[in-house]
Amino acid sequence: MTIKDIARLSGYSLGTVSRVLNHHPDVSEQARKKVMAVVEEHGFEPNANAKHLKMRTRTSIAVLVKGSHNMLFSDILERIQAKFEARGEEVYVAYLDEDANEVQYALSLARQRRPKGFLFLGGDMEFFRKDFKHLTVPCVLLTNFGGDLGYDNLSSFSTDDMTASEQVMDYLYDCGHRKIGVLGGNLSIDQISYRRIKGVCRSARKKGILFDTGRQYEPCRYSMADGYQAARRLLEREPSLTAVFALGDVIALGAMRAMADLGLRIPEDISVVGYDGIPSSEYSIPRLSTVRQNPEQLADKGVRTLLQAIHYEMPPVHERVPFELVSRESVRRLPADAER
Amino acid sequence: MTIKDIARLSGYSLGTVSRVLNHHPDVSEQARKKVMAVVEEHGFEPNANAKHLKMRTRTSIAVLVKGSHNMLFSDILERIQAKFEARGEEVYVAYLDEDANEVQYALSLARQRRPKGFLFLGGDMEFFRKDFKHLTVPCVLLTNFGGDLGYDNLSSFSTDDMTASEQVMDYLYDCGHRKIGVLGGNLSIDQISYRRIKGVCRSARKKGILFDTGRQYEPCRYSMADGYQAARRLLEREPSLTAVFALGDVIALGAMRAMADLGLRIPEDISVVGYDGIPSSEYSIPRLSTVRQNPEQLADKGVRTLLQAIHYEMPPVHERVPFELVSRESVRRLPADAER
DNA sequence: CTGAAAGCGCTTACAG
DNA sequence: CTGAAAGCGCTTACAG
Numbered sequence: 001m002t003i004k005d006i007a008r009l010s011g012y013s014l015g016t017v018s019r020v021l022n023h024h025p026d027v028s029e030q031a032r033k034k035v036m037a038v039v040e041e042h043g044f045e046p047n048a049n050a051k052h053l054k055m056r057t058r059t060s061i062a063v064l065v066k067g068s069h070n071m072l073f074s075d076i077l078e079r080i081q082a083k084f085e086a087r088g089e090e091v092y093v094a095y096l097d098e099d100a101n102e103v104q105y106a107l108s109l110a111r112q113r114r115p116k117g118f119l120f121l122g123g124d125m126e127f128f129r130k131d132f133k134h135l136t137v138p139c140v141l142l143t144n145f146g147g148d149l150g151y152d153n154l155s156s157f158s159t160d161d162m163t164a165s166e167q168v169m170d171y172l173y174d175c176g177h178r179k180i181g182v183l184g185g186n187l188s189i190d191q192i193s194y195r196r197i198k199g200v201c202r203s204a205r206k207k208g209i210l211f212d213t214g215r216q217y218e219p220c221r222y223s224m225a226d227g228y229q230a231a232r233r234l235l236e237r238e239p240s241l242t243a244v245f246a247l248g249d250v251i252a253l254g255a256m257r258a259m260a261d262l263g264l265r266i267p268e269d270i271s272v273v274g275y276d277g278i279p280s281s282e283y284s285i286p287r288l289s290t291v292r293q294n295p296e297q298l299a300d301k302g303v304r305t306l307l308q309a310i311h312y313e314m315p316p317v318h319e320r321v322p323f324e325l326v327s328r329e330s331v332r333r334l335p336a337d338a339e340r
Numbered sequence: 341m342t343i344k345d346i347a348r349l350s351g352y353s354l355g356t357v358s359r360v361l362n363h364h365p366d367v368s369e370q371a372r373k374k375v376m377a378v379v380e381e382h383g384f385e386p387n388a389n390a391k392h393l394k395m396r397t398r399t400s401i402a403v404l405v406k407g408s409h410n411m412l413f414s415d416i417l418e419r420i421q422a423k424f425e426a427r428g429e430e431v432y433v434a435y436l437d438e439d440a441n442e443v444q445y446a447l448s449l450a451r452q453r454r455p456k457g458f459l460f461l462g463g464d465m466e467f468f469r470k471d472f473k474h475l476t477v478p479c480v481l482l483t484n485f486g487g488d489l490g491y492d493n494l495s496s497f498s499t500d501d502m503t504a505s506e507q508v509m510d511y512l513y514d515c516g517h518r519k520i521g522v523l524g525g526n527l528s529i530d531q532i533s534y535r536r537i538k539g540v541c542r543s544a545r546k547k548g549i550l551f552d553t554g555r556q557y558e559p560c561r562y563s564m565a566d567g568y569q570a571a572r573r574l575l576e577r578e579p580s581l582t583a584v585f586a587l588g589d590v591i592a593l594g595a596m597r598a599m600a601d602l603g604l605r606i607p608e609d610i611s612v613v614g615y616d617g618i619p620s621s622e623y624s625i626p627r628l629s630t631v632r633q634n635p636e637q638l639a640d641k642g643v644r645t646l647l648q649a650i651h652y653e654m655p656p657v658h659e660r661v662p663f664e665l666v667s668r669e670s671v672r673r674l675p676a677d678a679e680r
Numbered sequence: 681c682t683g684a685a686a687g688c689g690c691t692t693a694c695a696g
Numbered sequence: 697c698t699g700a701a702a703g704c705g706c707t708t709a710c711a712g
Binding site: 352353354355356359366367368371390392393394 | 681682683684685687688689690
């Protein structure tokens with residue numbers, strides 16, 4: 001069943017059929033009705049390959065998800081899919097390893113599939129700096145800040161990670177904690193964790209407490225298993241810590257489990273704060289205090305901006321999306337005499 | 341940059357270029373080298389739309405994921421993607437609501453995108469029974485059993501849910517529990533939860549204990565939030581329960597949180613068993629006893645079978661994939677005198 | 681082993 | 697408002 005059959009069956013020409021299918025204005029009401037009738041009768045849907053080939057277009061929107069176990073990304077992804085679908089856009093999704101080069105991948109996809117736009121869920125700024133210039137379609141980066149890269153086809157929406165981390169540390173400080181460990185990510189300047197750690201350092205400096213990255217910081221990937229191991233390493237090295245800030249909720253959840261295995265009660269013996277605000281953080285025992293990023297806004301702005309850039313060539317925007325420090329049960333306020 | 345440019349640049353014809361690109365045997369070594377040289381020089385990749393249009397093919401493999409918050413599915417999906425990618429297959433992924441009609445969705449996709457095969461992650465047997473006959477390409481259903489549907493283009497790999505649930509109940513019985521609640525899914529005969537509940541009933545009957553679905557069973561969707569609410573309802577109605585079997589780990593995790601809020605200690609006051617074996621179940625406090633489904637085998641067999649069906653038209657297979665009852669910390673063995 | 685040509689199923693100026 | 701025709705970028709018999 002092709003558009004040709006519909007033409008024959010409806011008594012109109014190919015062109016007219018194509019026009020009604022594409023909601024062209026210059027079609028008589030009569031033609032529209034006749035054609036739609038046979039289209040519906042046969043449940044016809046146009047062949048997308050032919051359509052895109054002819055239109056030299058750009059088949060769909062590609063979403064590249066960095067790090068597949070990331071529950072924050074799953075949450076955002078889901079919303080993105082729904083929104084694009086509601087707009088009638090097809091979405092192609094690919095999951096990449098936490099360490100994969102997403103920009104190279106996009107480049108290859110661009111040649112093969114010719115998507116009309118890319119939406120990156122997470123990314124490594126090093127790859128963007130090096131290879132992004134070859135990407136010519138509109139792109140949106142979510143979760144990382146891309147404003148200092150200066151590409152005119154790249155927008156970004158992100159949480160102000162540095163400020164958020166600083167606030168977490170301030171909060172811990174206000175609760176009386178002075179010996180605070182940090183868990184997760186790595187020190188590479190191009191990673192998202194870098195900005196979070198920078199916020200940590202800024203708070204420490206401001207409050208005049210010591211934060212020795214060599215001893216009080218333990219890098220790890222964003223998973224419960226890695227958080228578990230990293231927490232053990234950190235706590236064995238620095239048993240006097242009274243609080244731990246994990247740069248991701250999944251890391252925090254793994255760390256909490258490690259603490260329990262070490263015989264530490266949370267928050268009586270040690271306090272924990274996470275980052276992201278995934279659903280699990282609300283149901284853990286104890287409930288996890290964390291920085292809640294805003295998946296709904298991230299998804300909404302990302303989709304809206306990408307679509308606008310595709311249709312109207314807008315200038316790029318780089319916006320920070322509000323976060324929220326949510327205080328739950330995993331942090332203990334130290335008695336005043338313990339301070340200092 | 342099209343194949344035509346490559347032809348011009350290499351001094352060969354369109355046909356020859358196409359042949360080397362597709363690894364056709366009837367090409368001289370010299371032609372291959374020359375063509376590949378300019379292909380690589382320009383980083384050329386053929387336009388997939390044109391290719392598929394011409395081949396009248398079936399552009400990719402479509403994966404339909406039922407219920408987007410399902411962490412077991414995320415796990416399987418990730419493996420599936422990696423496997424298809426390794427085989428050079430493009431994958432189109434769509435997330436559907438837990439209640440959406442995945443077969444109708446596939447039908448529509450079949451017309452528009454003409455995928456060469458479908459892989460369903462979860463499904464409602466009612467939809468399969470009603471609409472699947474219109475689907476003509478090879479399909480694989482994962483997680484549900486499709487053997488009694490009798491379609492010759494549908495294979496399935498699933499856990500023996502009934503037996504697994506029966507074993508959970510037997511296990512709880514052996515630990516001395518007699519008043520056991522069940523949480524999750526619904527009683528519709530076409531849902532996966534139906535078979536799990538059937539296993540529950542079979543065990544109860546066998547052991548001669550009472551299982552009153554009206555009172556001891558509380559339906560809910562597969563999420564922590566719903567598990568939380570359902571657990572409260574169940575426990576308020578039946579405070580004398582000593583154990584709860586949640587039909588999904590996320591439900592169990594939500595339920596555990598509800599119990600903690602009710603002042604119940606796990607497993608001292610109440611025991612909990614989940615289903616699925618997602619990573620979180622290993623890191624919760626306490627660690628969750630559960631039925632571990634086998635995502636690796638499910639993914640592997642699903643991909644392999646679908647590819648074979650596509651390339652060699654194999655007869656359908658319906659296989660059960662082994663599960664494992666893993667006993668961790670959330671179940672308490674009742675003292676002997678408490679039995680009865 | 682290679683080239684010339686037809687055609688996959690659409691869309692879109694171009695006439696009328 | 698409608699039809700006839702060109703052409704999107706490929707693949708694949710068909711000759712040679």
